[in-house]
Amino acid sequence: MMSWVLPSLILNFRQVKRLISLISLPLILSCGGNSSEKSDSDKILENFSFSVDTILIDPSDKIINLSYGIGNATLGPERQFLYQFDPSKPQINQINLNSFKLENQYPFEEEGPNGIAPLIFGMQFLDNGQLILGGYGAQYGVFTLQGKKVQELNLNPADYKGLEALEITDLGLRFTFSKDGRFGSVLKRIGESNSSELIVFDLETMTGKVFWLPEMEQAFDYSLEFQAGNRIRFVGDGIWLNQIENGVLVGNSTNNKLYQYEFDTDSLKLMEYDFSLVPNQKERPIKKEVNSLEEYLVEEEIALSQIYFGSLIYDDSSNRFFRFGRILEPKKDGEQTRKGDIFLFMFDQNFRLLGEAKMEGIYSIPQSAFFKDGKLWSYVNVDDELGFAIFDFKF
Structure with a gap:
């Protein structure tokens, strides 16, 4: 099969609506749209x-293998290749983003001195x-692409001064690690207390700290299960952890607040925002327990019909961060399936809000998205073939 590219289209909203009614879902992301919001606020793009x-x-x-979507995948340091972990082999697929080809497949061992963890989460x-x-x-290891284990990473809290109370x-x-591998950061497993905490490990000094993240705990109010x-059946909001330069970023899908932790200064900072186009957080509560499927579906609808925020995505070309809302x-x-209104929020390198926009013509948040050469790449499955929708933003 040959790689191919659909021609880029720039359409107004009426054209997009008409085109969407004529094409199938996998091609919805193949068309473009534009958005122009009129407001007195200088934050509207x-x-x-x-x-x-x-x-x-x-x-x-x-x-x-796309059984789990693109699953665990990450850009390589050269930003030319995307590396996707296939748990069924196990192996890592090296995808050339310049030539649009599967370049290599690197096998890994499940057991022995070069064995990986039973289930890979990241x-x-x-x-x-x-x-x-x-x-x-909590098994972490450093490997070469050829499958050789270079180092076992010990994140057992019992071995770290300051973390003795943890198991x-x-x-x-x-989890995420600093780029030099010295620091590790893990979100604490959610227990009965519903407390959100960040655990930071210094692998060089074997010391650690725990930071409470109270503004993330609103996400727990929007989790509901019915059997x-x-x-x-389950509906729930999540808390995410991103690696950034010299630190980590923590956010959730319930509100627009962010925590930034810096390794050098050993400091945690809360950042809050006042958006113009969408609410800053979910506002209607849902029940903690339900007794029937009908009751569950009512609460699920309340949760899903409110604002949902994605994680921040870094563009190294513009030195900006982008976040989607739905x-x-x-x-x-x-x-x-159901459609939604999609919103884009842009931040500078210091996480100051630069602008907001509604994205006309698309109805779901781009999946497994990343930036390459100033354009946003988003995973799409086209008849069980790996594809990407490549967004070119103009401001």
């Missing part, structure tokens, strides 16, 4: 527009080109 190209990756005679490149894989049981089972799934027989329309009978 009045001249914002965007176009979208869609490309497919040529797997040659190999298979790219991976990250260090500045030296080596790769950290972290997974079940290794307190470590959650979300009927063998089927479990408000879903009411669900219609018989429809499996």
Whole structure:
């Protein structure tokens, strides 16, 4: 199969609506739209527009497993390749983003001296080109792309001064390391107390600290589960952890607040925002418990119809951060998917809000998104083939 590119289109909102009614869902992201918001606020991006190209990756005679979407994937240090972890092998697929081809497949071992964790939850490149894989049981290791384990990373709190009160089972799934590998950061596993905490490890001095993140705990108010027989229904907001230069960033999908932790200064800072186009947080509460599926569906609708915030995405070309927000329309009978209003928020390198815009013509937040050469790449599945929608923003 050959790689291909759909021509870029720049359309007004009426044209987009008409085109969407004529094409299938995988091609919705192949068209562009523009947005112009009129407001007295200087934070509204009045001249914002965007176009979208869609490309497919040529797997040659190999298979790219998309059973879990793109799953665990990360850009390499050179930003030419995307590395996707395939847990079914296990192996890492090296995808060339310049030629739109599957370049290589690197196998990894499940057992032995070079064995990886049973379930991989995340991976990250260090500045030296080596790769950290972290997974079940708080197992973290440094590997080469050829599958050799270079180092086992010990994040057992019992071995760190200042973390003796914690157990290794307190470590959650979300983690990140500094680019030199000296510092590790993990979100604490959510326990019965519903407390949000950031655990920071200094692997050089074997010391650590725990930071309470009270403004993240609103996310717990929008988690609800209902079980009927063998089927479990669940709705919930999440807390995320991002690596940034010399630190980490923590946010959630319930409100627009951010925590920034810096390794050098060992300091935690809360950042709050007042958006113009959307609420700053979810406002209607939902019940903590329900007794029937009908009651659950009512509460689920309340949660999903309110604002949802994505994580921040860094563009190294402009030195800016971008964040998406979404408000879903009411669900219609018989429809499996639902449309939503999508919003874009732009920040400078110090996380000051630069502007807001509504993105006309798209109805879902770009998935597994990252920036390359100043353009936003978003994963799309086109008939079980790996594709990307490439957004070109104009301000």
